[in-house]
Amino acid sequence: MTAPRTYEALRDELASRHDELSKRLKQIAEYALDNPNDMALETVSAIAERAAVQPSSLIRFAKAFGYTGFSEMQKVFRSHLVENGSNYKERIRSLGRDSVHQSNASSIVLDDFIDGGIAALSNLRDVISPERLEQTVDILAKADVVYLSAQRRSFPIASYLAYALAHLDKRCVLIDGNGGMFLEQARSMRKGDALLAISFKSYASDVVQLVKETRGKGIPVVSISDGVLSPLAQHSDVCLEVEEVEVHAFRSLSATMTLALTLVVALGHALDQSS
Amino acid sequence: MTAPRTYEALRDELASRHDELSKRLKQIAEYALDNPNDMALETVSAIAERAAVQPSSLIRFAKAFGYTGFSEMQKVFRSHLVENGSNYKERIRSLGRDSVHQSNASSIVLDDFIDGGIAALSNLRDVISPERLEQTVDILAKADVVYLSAQRRSFPIASYLAYALAHLDKRCVLIDGNGGMFLEQARSMRKGDALLAISFKSYASDVVQLVKETRGKGIPVVSISDGVLSPLAQHSDVCLEVEEVEVHAFRSLSATMTLALTLVVALGHALDQSS
DNA sequence: TTATTATTGGAATATATTTTCTAAATTAAG
DNA sequence: CTTAATTTAGAAAATATATTCCAATAATAA
Structure with missing residues (x-):
């Protein structure tokens, strides 16, 4: 029994x-x-x-x-x-813990990342509020020029957004800090523009500072970050929160990438309607 | 209080x-x-x-x-x-789907991309052959310098790989074509290096040509691409095939990103063992 | 520096919760 | 209807848990 x-x-x-x-x-x-x-x-x-x-x-x-x-x-x-409940984090954590000590054959690693990615995507569905998504799209649609800021592992997201926005004929500037001109690139922002910042902990100080300064100038700031404690969340007009999953000490980008994609398509719709 | x-x-x-x-x-x-x-x-x-x-x-x-x-x-x-818990959430969701169909379309878009992303990830598990993954890791591990080449929407993947490889102390060069120096950046490749090329249809001609030339010089080429018809698959030593799902006329990058992440971690393990 | 205040750790205490136990009630069998 | 077996109620005991309190530590101001 x-x-x-x-x-x-x-x-x-x-x-x-x-x-x-x-x-x-x-x-x-x-x-x-x-x-x-x-x-x-x-x-x-x-x-x-x-x-x-x-x-x-x-x-x-x-x-x-x-x-x-x-x-x-x-x-x-x-x-x-x-x-x-909406808690895929638990499952993922145990996943990460278990697999670290197991075989490190690359196909096992792939399996873990796939599971983690799926969990992160499922979680994304639960945590993103439609209202905030709308607000974000709205701000971006109204902006004359969209400035994109991200560093390190978030940079590819901004890079993708730059590519995609260009395809939508939405003017944008990717602040990539190329040639050490991070601040110089950002300086050209003015009223009517908007800043989209992406950063996760530990938050790149450049990006955080830029967000604060931009908000101070009265230019709308939208951000993609993690959790309510993020300095980006605190100093942005809207913050979309993404919980990325960490497997094998590497954080995935699936959920963030999917969110970026969504923003692009939703923005595309919004621009179509207004024109 | x-x-x-x-x-x-x-x-x-x-x-x-x-x-x-x-x-x-x-x-x-x-x-x-x-x-x-x-x-x-x-x-x-x-x-x-x-x-x-x-x-x-x-x-x-x-x-x-x-x-x-x-x-x-x-x-x-x-x-x-x-x-x-349980049914509460489901009810809200289905309710939202039906009633607010026009007004807040962006959350519907998000849902679609999430579904697409999950499908792409599940598919990835089936189509990636462990042998090829091992081969790829092996080639990258042996390379003195890894050159990364990708254009347009694949570029963020290469960008992420550049970031991650740097963290593994693996030397790499991101051929980003900055300053119009695509070929110049690529020219420094030599025996002992390896090229990792990423491109999907319609294949960026720069990347395709680079792959051919590099292979011609006897330098190993691994690639991430779609399907067997890809010119990258034909001219690479190993090709990892990814089927990304297309939603709303935009292709997701979840699966490719996850594969990139896997490569990084598997490469990290391989380097640890050999050192 | 020293005095003052706030914060912290950890044992001691109070509270609450679970579990056990037994007499009473109920049920089933002859 | 009687007897044996099961089940139940409720109080008592055991356990687990939350909370308090105070000395020790750290932070802050003079």
Whole structure:
């Protein structure tokens, strides 16, 4: 008699053994299937009250299904709650941890990055707010010239955006710091333009400073960054937050790239309509 | 001083007051934003351990944001977990898809690209042959200097590779055609080096020609391209084939980017072992 | 520097939660 | 209807968890 380790297995067990259960245990089984959230989050006594049973019945219930106590069964309900939620980060973290010590054959590495990339994309769907996306597109559409700023590993994103915006006949300047002219390139920004900055922790100081200065001049700033603590988020008019996944100590760019692509296409639509 | 009652409000508060917090409280704020699930489900001491702080700090943290204790704050994290869970989210999404079809089109675009990106990544797993991947890594590992060549929308990939290879202390030259010196940059290639070319149809003629010439000189050429008809595939020692998915007339770069990342990490392992 | 204030760590305490145990109630069998 | 077996309720005990408190440490101002 081994206890179910997943929510699905437990559900099946609850259903199939329902008939052979005693009256009170039946009652609890029904409550559990109806209110899995309560089972996951509430205390024994709270659940007991809501299900109109004694607390001790819940312990008997858990033991009847092979658990050592109620708490152990509750873990199963809790894990379900997490897996169902918008949290791909967890899965990815465990992925990263496991795979580091395993074989480093390159095809295994590829598998990890593919899994990580898929998770990051799924997560992107959950965390990007449509409103912010609209706002961003709006600001970019209205801008006379779009300035793009990114350094290091974010630079390829800006580089791609420069290419794509040019194809949309949207004027843009890629601040690439070529020839050490980072500030010089940025200086030509003026009212009516907009800045799109991309940076992740640890945030490139050039980009952060540029964002602050630009905002200070009253020029709209939109950014792509991670989390609310990002200095870009704090000093931008709109910030699109991306959670990139780290596998093998290297951060993927799939999600950010996909977001960039989306911006381009959405901007293309917006420009079509206004013209 | 009234405590935030929703997860979003709490998130905002955590971000905006982050600067004024003491060292330990900052640390906790960062952990909380990174691991909302832990905050929702784990016990004070478990969280304390994972965040490397004292349990009492967590209580002080909660009180600093106006709660009577940690448990009260935890409720906010828990409610978020429930709201995000199971069918609630699905309902909202499908609702949004139908009703707001015209007004905020950009989130629909995002959805499409995410689906496309996931499809491309899944496909990548099937089409990339481990042998070719190994061969590619092998060639790059043996090269004295790796030359990177890509144009237009593939350029960001090469740009990223240049960044990443530099981090591996692998010498590389990004042939970016800056100052119209495409051929000049390429001319310095010699025996012992290798060329990594990236191009998709319609193939940039510069890159194709460079591949042919380089091969002619007896310098190994590896490439990332699409399908067997690619001139890169025909004139390379090894070609990794990627099928990117086209959505809204724009090709994604997720799969290619993921492949590039994989190359970098696999190359890193290879270099570690040989040194 | 020294005095003052704020912050922190960690043991001690209070609270809450789970689990056990037993007498009472219910059910099933003869 | 009686008896044995099961199940249940509820209080008591054990455990886990949250919170408080204060000495030690670090930060800040004089």
